[in-house]
Structures are given as C-alpha cells and as structure tokens.
Amino acid sequence: MSNSVVTMDKIVNLCKRRGFVFQSSEIYGGLISCYDYGPLGVELKRNVKEAWWRDTVSSRADIVGLDCSILMHPKVWEASGHLTNFSDPMVDCKLCKGRFRADQLEQARCPKKPSKRPGECEGELTEARAFNLMFKTHMGPVEDTAAAVYLRPETAQGIFVNFSNVVNTSRNKPPFGIAQIGKSFRNEITPGNFLFRTREFEQMELEYFVKPGEDDAWYEYWQQRRLQWYLDYGIDPAKLTLRAHDEDELAHYAKGCCDVEYEFPIGWQELEGIANRTDFDLKQHIEHSGKDLSFFDEQDKERYVPYVIEPSAGADRATLAFLVDAYDEDGPENDRRTVLRLHPSLAPIKVAVFPLMRKGGLPEKAQELIALLGSRVAVDYDQSGSIGRRYRRQDEAGTPLGVTVDYQTLEDETVTLRDRDTMEQERVAISELLDVVVEKTAPPPPYPKLSPGG
Amino acid sequence: MSNSVVTMDKIVNLCKRRGFVFQSSEIYGGLISCYDYGPLGVELKRNVKEAWWRDTVSSRADIVGLDCSILMHPKVWEASGHLTNFSDPMVDCKLCKGRFRADQLEQARCPKKPSKRPGECEGELTEARAFNLMFKTHMGPVEDTAAAVYLRPETAQGIFVNFSNVVNTSRNKPPFGIAQIGKSFRNEITPGNFLFRTREFEQMELEYFVKPGEDDAWYEYWQQRRLQWYLDYGIDPAKLTLRAHDEDELAHYAKGCCDVEYEFPIGWQELEGIANRTDFDLKQHIEHSGKDLSFFDEQDKERYVPYVIEPSAGADRATLAFLVDAYDEDGPENDRRTVLRLHPSLAPIKVAVFPLMRKGGLPEKAQELIALLGSRVAVDYDQSGSIGRRYRRQDEAGTPLGVTVDYQTLEDETVTLRDRDTMEQERVAISELLDVVVEKTAPPPPYPKLSPGG
Numbered sequence: 001m002s003n004s005v006v007t008m009d010k011i012v013n014l015c016k017r018r019g020f021v022f023q024s025s026e027i028y029g030g031l032i033s034c035y036d037y038g039p040l041g042v043e044l045k046r047n048v049k050e051a052w053w054r055d056t057v058s059s060r061a062d063i064v065g066l067d068c069s070i071l072m073h074p075k076v077w078e079a080s081g082h083l084t085n086f087s088d089p090m091v092d093c094k095l096c097k098g099r100f101r102a103d104q105l106e107q108a109r110c111p112k113k114p115s116k117r118p119g120e121c122e123g124e125l126t127e128a129r130a131f132n133l134m135f136k137t138h139m140g141p142v143e144d145t146a147a148a149v150y151l152r153p154e155t156a157q158g159i160f161v162n163f164s165n166v167v168n169t170s171r172n173k174p175p176f177g178i179a180q181i182g183k184s185f186r187n188e189i190t191p192g193n194f195l196f197r198t199r200e201f202e203q204m205e206l207e208y209f210v211k212p213g214e215d216d217a218w219y220e221y222w223q224q225r226r227l228q229w230y231l232d233y234g235i236d237p238a239k240l241t242l243r244a245h246d247e248d249e250l251a252h253y254a255k256g257c258c259d260v261e262y263e264f265p266i267g268w269q270e271l272e273g274i275a276n277r278t279d280f281d282l283k284q285h286i287e288h289s290g291k292d293l294s295f296f297d298e299q300d301k302e303r304y305v306p307y308v309i310e311p312s313a314g315a316d317r318a319t320l321a322f323l324v325d326a327y328d329e330d331g332p333e334n335d336r337r338t339v340l341r342l343h344p345s346l347a348p349i350k351v352a353v354f355p356l357m358r359k360g361g362l363p364e365k366a367q368e369l370i371a372l373l374g375s376r377v378a379v380d381y382d383q384s385g386s387i388g389r390r391y392r393r394q395d396e397a398g399t400p401l402g403v404t405v406d407y408q409t410l411e412d413e414t415v416t417l418r419d420r421d422t423m424e425q426e427r428v429a430i431s432e433l434l435d436v437v438v439e440k441t442a443p444p445p446p447y448p449k450l451s452p453g454g
Numbered sequence: 455m456s457n458s459v460v461t462m463d464k465i466v467n468l469c470k471r472r473g474f475v476f477q478s479s480e481i482y483g484g485l486i487s488c489y490d491y492g493p494l495g496v497e498l499k500r501n502v503k504e505a506w507w508r509d510t511v512s513s514r515a516d517i518v519g520l521d522c523s524i525l526m527h528p529k530v531w532e533a534s535g536h537l538t539n540f541s542d543p544m545v546d547c548k549l550c551k552g553r554f555r556a557d558q559l560e561q562a563r564c565p566k567k568p569s570k571r572p573g574e575c576e577g578e579l580t581e582a583r584a585f586n587l588m589f590k591t592h593m594g595p596v597e598d599t600a601a602a603v604y605l606r607p608e609t610a611q612g613i614f615v616n617f618s619n620v621v622n623t624s625r626n627k628p629p630f631g632i633a634q635i636g637k638s639f640r641n642e643i644t645p646g647n648f649l650f651r652t653r654e655f656e657q658m659e660l661e662y663f664v665k666p667g668e669d670d671a672w673y674e675y676w677q678q679r680r681l682q683w684y685l686d687y688g689i690d691p692a693k694l695t696l697r698a699h700d701e702d703e704l705a706h707y708a709k710g711c712c713d714v715e716y717e718f719p720i721g722w723q724e725l726e727g728i729a730n731r732t733d734f735d736l737k738q739h740i741e742h743s744g745k746d747l748s749f750f751d752e753q754d755k756e757r758y759v760p761y762v763i764e765p766s767a768g769a770d771r772a773t774l775a776f777l778v779d780a781y782d783e784d785g786p787e788n789d790r791r792t793v794l795r796l797h798p799s800l801a802p803i804k805v806a807v808f809p810l811m812r813k814g815g816l817p818e819k820a821q822e823l824i825a826l827l828g829s830r831v832a833v834d835y836d837q838s839g840s841i842g843r844r845y846r847r848q849d850e851a852g853t854p855l856g857v858t859v860d861y862q863t864l865e866d867e868t869v870t871l872r873d874r875d876t877m878e879q880e881r882v883a884i885s886e887l888l889d890v891v892v893e894k895t896a897p898p899p900p901y902p903k904l905s906p907g908g
Contacts (some may be wrong), residue, residue, distance in 0.1 A: 019620065028615070028618065031525060038525060038616070066496055067499065072488070163477060169494075199525070
C-alpha cells in the first residue's frame with residue numbers, strides 16, 4: 001500500500017469533512033492554533049491516549065499514574081527555570097508596533113509593508129528582549145502580582161513536585177515511574193501545521209526514576225520501548241526514526257536526548273523526546289522548596305536523589321501521525337477509494353452493521369447485532385444508500401470491519417464480515433461474531449521487555 | 455452498613471494517606487483550591503469518567519462525543535452572556551484594600567482587624583462592582599486587548615458553536631446529543647470543601663437537542679436517567695435526591711432546572727444540574743455569529759432551532775461523592791477496619807494478589823496470576839506484612855477482590871478469593887479465576903430506557 005498520496009491538505013479536509021477535527025470557534029472566524037476534536041476524532045484520540053496509558057501504566061507494576069492541576073504554584077516555575085528561561089527573543093518595530101522573533105527576522109515581513117523585512121522600512125527595531133512563552137493569568141479576586149499564576153507549559157513538573165507524595169503512598173522504589181496525560185499551554189510565536197504545533201496541546205509524559213549509574217541502561221531502554229510503541233500501533237517503519245541530539249542541541253542539564261521523529265508530509269518532525277534529565281529537576285525543587293526529595297533505599301541503607309529518564313510524547317502529534325500514516329487511496333482512477341488503515345484498536349468505530357435492504361426484517365436483525373456487539377466494542381449502524389457507498393463511508397472513517405445482514409442471515413444465522421484493508425468478505429456465524437470482532441480489533445500484546453535486563 | 459462515621463476530615467486524610475488526592479504544589483505551601491489526583495485517585499476518576507462516557511456516549515446510537523479546546527474565541531463569551539453576566543458583586547475597602555462579596559458582607563471579616571466586619575472599622579467601602587469569574591489571559595506575543603482570551607468557564611459552549619459541524623458530519627438529527635468531558639475554570643471568590651468547589655475542575659456535559667414541543671418529555675427523561683446513573687454505581691438512595699429549582703432560582707432563559715443533590719458531610723449539595731435551556735444558546739450564537747444554526751428536517755420539510763436539555767455533571771464532585779458514599783468503618787472497637795465500598799467497576803484496583811508467604815514458590819505463582827488477570831483488569835501485588843494487614847490495605851483502597859496463593863494452590867491449582875465487603879472467602883479454580891473476576895467487577899448493565907417513550 002503506497003502512501004505517497006497523502007498531503008496535509010488532504011488530511012485537514014478529511015478531518016473537517018468526516019468530523020475528526022474542526023477549527024475552534026469556527027463560526028466566529030476561528031481561533032488560531034486551537035482545534036476541536038469532532039465525534040470521530042474524540043474517539044481516535046481517546047484510543048491513542050488509552051493505548052499509551054495501557055502500555056505505560058496499566059500493564060506495568062513499576063509505573064503509576066498521576067493527574068495534576070493545570071494551575072500550579074508560581075514557585076514551581078521559578079524552580080524549574082521556566083520563569084527565567086522559557087522564552088523566545090523578540091524585537092519590536094517602534095514605528096508599526098509589529099513584534100518579531102529576533103532569530104527569524106530574515107523570514108519576517110513588515111505588517112504595514114509586506115514587501116519589506118522588519119527594519120528595512122523606516123521603522124527602528126528595539127533591542128531583542130526575552131518573551132516568556134507561558135500563559136499568565138490571575139487567581140483570586142485581586143489582580144495583582146501576588147496572585148499571578150501560569151498555565152503549565154508541561155505536565156512533567158507536576159510529577160516532580162509530587163515525587164515524595166507518590167513514594168510515600170504507593171510504596172514504589174527506583175526503578176519506578178510516574179505517568180501523566182494532560183493539557184499544557186505554550187504561547188508559541190509561530191504555531192502551525194494543523195495539530196502539529198498548537199498553543200494548547202495534550203501531553204503524555206513519563207518520568208522514570210532510577211538510581212544514578214543505572215540511568216544509561218534505562219535511557220537506552222526507553223528509546224527502544226517508545227519507538228516500538230508507534231510501530232506496534234501500525235506506524236510505517238520507513239517513516240519512523242530515532243535521532244540523537246547533537247551536543248550543542250542538549251539542554252544544559254540533560255545528559256542525553258533523543259527524538260522519535262516521523263516523516264510527515266511537511267518533513268521529518270519530532271513526535272516525542274526521550275531525555276536523560278539526570279537529577280536536575282528534583283535538585284532544583286529541593287533547593288527552592290527546602291524539602292528533602294531524596295530517596296532512602298532501606299535495603300542498601302543508601303540515600304540518593306534519583307536520576308530521571310523522561311519520554312515525553314504529544315497526544316495531538318501522535319494522533320496526527322496515526323492519521324497521516326493511515327491515509328491511503330487505492331482502486332482504479334475512475335473508482336478511487338479513500339481509506340484510513342488505522343490499527344483496529346485505534347479506530348474510532350470497530351465495526352459497522354448494515355442491513356442490505358431497509359425492509360424484510362433486515363434492519364431489525366441488524367439492530368440485534370448492534371446490541372450484541374455494542375456490549376464490547378464501538379459500533380455504528382448505517383442503512384442509507386447503496387451497500388458500496390456505505391462501505392466507502394466506513395473506509396474513510398477507518399472502521400476495520402463491516403457486517404452485512406442479508407436474507408441468508410434470516411435463514412442460517414450467518415452474516416458477511418468485510419475487511420477494510422483487503423475488502424475481502426467471509427461468511428461468519430452470528431454465534432461466533434462477537435469473539436471474532438473482539439479478537440480482530442484487540443490491541444497488540446504488551447511490550448514483553450520490562451527492563452534493560454530482561 | 456452504617457455510614458454515619460464519615461466526615462470530610464476523614465476523607466481528606468484518607469485521600470492524602472493512600473494517594474487518592476494531594477494538595478497541588480504542596481512542597482511550595484500548596485495552591486489554594488487546586489488538587490492533584492495521586493496513583494489511586496487518577497484511576498478512580500478515570501473510571502468515573504469512563505462510566506459516564508460509556509453510559510452517555512458509547513452505549514447509545516443517539517449521542518456522539520466532542521473534545522473542544524479550553525481557549526476559545528472571545529466572541530463565544532459575548533454571545534453566551536458570560537462576559538456581561540458571569541460575575542459576582544464585589545466591594546473594596548478603601549483603607550485596607552480588602553475585597554469582599556457584596557452579598558456576603560455579614561459573614562466577612564476585615565483582614566486587618568478580624569474581630570470586625572468590613573465597613574465597621576474606619577475603612578470606607580466602595581459601591582458594589584461586578585467581578586467577572588472568567589480567568590483571562592493573552593494569546594500571541596502582544597499583550598493588548600485584541601489578544602485577550604479566556605479559559606472556558608464551561609464546556610457547553612464548545613458544543614453549541616460546533617452544532618452545525620456535528621450535524622453535517624455525523625448525520626444525526628434531533629433528538630440527538632453531543633457529549634463532552636473536559637476542564638473548566640472559574641475564578642470563584644470562595645472556593646472550598648476539598649474537591650467540591652475548586653477553581654479548576656472537570657465537567658461531564660451533555661447537550662441533548664430536541665424538537666421544540668418534545669422538550670418537556672426529554673427534560674423529565676434526563677432527570678430520571680441521570681439520577682439512576684449515580685444509583686447504578688452504588689450511591690445510597692437515601693442520600694440522593696432531585697430538587698427542582700424554584701421559579702426565582704431559574705436563569706432567565708431556562709424553562710426548567712433540577713439538581714441532583716447528594717448529602718455530603720457538609721450537607722445537601724448539588725452534584726449535577728439538569729436544565730431545559732430552550733433554544734436560548736443556539737439563538738444567541740445565531741445572532742452573534744450571523745451563521746444559520748437551525749436544523750432542517752428532510753422528512754417533515756420543516757426548519758427549526760432545536761431546544762436543548764443539558765445534564766451538566768462535575769467529574770470531581772462525582773468522584774468525591776463516590777468516595778464519601780463508599781467510606782465505612784466496621785469491626786469491633788479494638789480492631790476497627792476502614793473500607794471503601796466502591797462499586798467494583800469504579801475501584802482503582804479490581805483485584806490484589808497475595809502470596810501467603812514470600813517463599814516456597816508462592817511469589818512466583820502469584821506473579822503468574824498477575825499476568826493472567828492483568829490482561830483484563832487492574833491488578834496489584836503485595837507480599838509485605840501479614841495477610842491480614844495486606845487485606846486491610848486493599849480495603850482502604852476500595853479493592854473489591856483479593857486472591858491469596860497458598861501451598862494448597864501448588865497442589866490443586868485453586869486460590870482463595872476474598873470479598874472486600876463481606877470478608878468471606880471462597881476457593882476458586884485458577885482455570886475459572888479470570889472469568890469470575892471479570893464478572894464480579896463488571897459495570898452495571900446499560901440503562902434500558904433510551905427515550906421518554908420506551
């Protein structure tokens with residue numbers, strides 16, 4: 001199956017046409033860089049997040065979950081360095097009041113005279129100043145500095161500040177992890193490329209705490225494990241790669257960082273970063289809070305501040321990658337088919353049920369099957385239009401299975417089961433249908449390797 | 455089982471001690487009215503939300519989901535009335551700069567002289583002014599009025615502005631619903647009572663669109679259906695009630711409103727509101743956006759703006775209610791047991807596996823069962839301390855089932871299955887264990903009545 005046919009325009013159009021993703025506040029002209037997930041999109045994204053949670057938390061004894069508030073104490077961002085360092089350098093034009101990234105002046109245009117670059121018109125540019133990327137708001141009724149709070153720019157810090165709470169209540173000890181899925185906000189100067197870079201986005205972050213000295217092995221482990229996650233859920237291996245950061249790309253506290261990159265129609269882009277953040281974050285919070293966040297190993301009678309390996313993925317980026325990778329067109333020129341070859345466990349709808357005709361007791365029989373299948377998997381029902389058109393509608397939604405109820409069904413209690421990818425049909429007994437559908441749409445087996453050793 | 459023993463203090467303590475809920479940013483002194491869900495809490499809340507989504511969306515053909523961005527176009531809040539009306543009346547003290555709710559001056563205290571009420575010290579109070587409860591922030595690099603955006607104070611408006619998008623892509627027609635789960639933010643003057651009233655909170659909202667004239671029957675339907683949801687998941691019927699709003703409590707656009715109330719230790723409080731909002735919201739957006747959000751019924755050749763019935767629940771409040779309602783203490787005075795009698799499908803952990811001893815092959819056998827059970831349900835493993843202590847730890851976490859592996863297990867492939875509520879034990883064959891556990895922890899059957907008629 002060739003995938004050279006996909007473009008971002010086709011994805012955006014399909015998303016809008018079929019209800020995967022809409023522009024936020026569209027009836028008011030839209031809000032730049034914000035998107036709403038429609039009926040199909042919300043189920044796809046839920047399945048992506050569920051796949052991550054299942055593989056990262058539910059199936060492992062060494063990782064627990066957490067769900068922190070988006071608003072956090074401002075001192076968290078002092079300690080993490082975000083208040084001081086999480087900024088882009090900006091210059092202002094004193095004449096037109098335009099504001100531009102100092103490191104991207106070459107590509108910028110004067111808003112008043114778009115044929116000119118900033119500074120080439122009569123306007124004088126200010127010195128570059130740091131513009132913080134955190135969204136700021138005020139909590140409590142009085143709008144003064146004391147009450148200024150920020151929308152978190154990452155979920156990770158919620159995990160670090162709760163390190164002791166989790167250790168004390170869950171009785172875990174390194175190596176162990178704390179995982180979180182949630183919204184973060186960054187006031188990006190140049191968001192863009194649909195869901196790829198947005199100001200409001202959802203993260204899936206894991207902080208995996210290990211004893212210093214064991215960090216290199218675990219850093220390697222999580223790179224392989226996270227790469228495999230995308231492959232397990234169907235991403236084309238030819239479009240996925242691990243790219244280690246060069247020395248000069250590394251944050252000053254990171255011992256190593258590696259990106260999982262996917263080849264989008266806009267080029268190779270980061271899906272997820274896996275970093276060895278050492279003990280930087282915990283030590284910052286120890287220093288700023290005055291609280292002891294070290295770990296005492298009862299067995300070895302040893303106290304240490306754990307190192308942390310952080311696989312940090314974007315739920316929206318992952319969803320976009322799964323959509324792009326699944327997009328395909330096939331069939332002859334005069335009968336082209338658009339199909340989303342999503343992994344069945346990610347598909348918004350697992351099985352659609354069609355009565356061949358809208359009469360003769362077929363719709364009633366189909367509704368029986370809806371009740372049967374709906375107890376275990378997401379189902380859809382469609383009785384309008386030709387059976388061929390109905391198949392095509394489900395192909396575009398990524399529905400892996402179609403069940404057709406015909407007159408033979410009423411005689412021998414069998415139905416036609418159609419496969420989205422091969423378009424092949426087989427006759428299945430209704431008594432076996434639920435088991436067959438559950439099996440064909442099940443998630444891949446959990447990653448077998450639970451540690452660098454075994 | 456008596457539940458007179460529960461107090462909010464006991465709930466807060468249990469939540470902190472066992473990792474259900476922590477104060478946000480606790481190591482920095484905490485952030486008022488913000489909370490983090492710990493390892494047990496995140497699973498409980500996920501199960502509550504999943505129960506709502508399953509019953510509201512997945513199991514019904516007439517309701518689809520949506521997931522909108524938190525940041526929306528400011529005009530949305532102009533149209534909805536939130537910019538103008540979503541406010542509390544506040545007065546300031548000109549002397550001490552304290553700010554107080556004008557309608558709660560009786561209960562307020564001067565911050566400088568706590569023995570006096572505002573205005574009774576020398577300070578003069580300003581006239582009452584409206585203080586808007588929306589959190590305001592700025593999007594894009596320039597901090598001016600044009601870029602002011604708000605954190606949504608409710609998820610409902612995201613549904614209204616997407617009404618046509620959903621109708622056009624999902625081919626639903628009234629009566630049908632759009633459901634959403636997500637964070638909302640209100641800068642409450644007086645948050646409090648733990649998870650009950652917080653400035654950041656999560657909503658579970660359904661907007662159910664019906665033909666005008668059919669609204670009364672659906673309004674009645676959704677009251678009964680939402681009340682039953684809490685009962686199905688185990689809430690004590692004696693502590694749950696429907697309270698219709700008096701005429702003078704009704705918002706001007708509401709034809710009717712009814713609260714599902716629960717008797718918390720702090721008294722009867724609203725869990726959820728069910729309102730007949732008529733066509734107010736869609737009409738407001740039609741007027742402000744200039745877009746046609748009416749519905750054309752192809753069959754009856756009739757165009758109308760649907761009425762909407764809105765059941766609006768709080769995910770945090772529901773979680774708190776399930777915790778409070780589940781809390782119990784039993785046993786004799788000198789051997790008191792704390793137990794959370796959560797509905798098994800809501801429990802963070804479904805089954806805990808204990809090797810009776812840490813030797814003789816029992817831990818290895820227990821790990822086999824973890825692998826077996828973990829494929830379908832959330833499991834925990836505990837090998838430390840006496841078996842009695844281990845049972846008690848799981849009782850406090852609400853785990854409905856305990857499996858003990860003993861020497862007999864190695865001989866005849868059976869285990870002891872212990873019930874949290876009755877504390878009774880039975881011998882179960884390992885070959886049947888998974889089925890037994892899945893059945894005992896399954897969600898209640900879906901609500902059978904899908905419409906006012908049948």
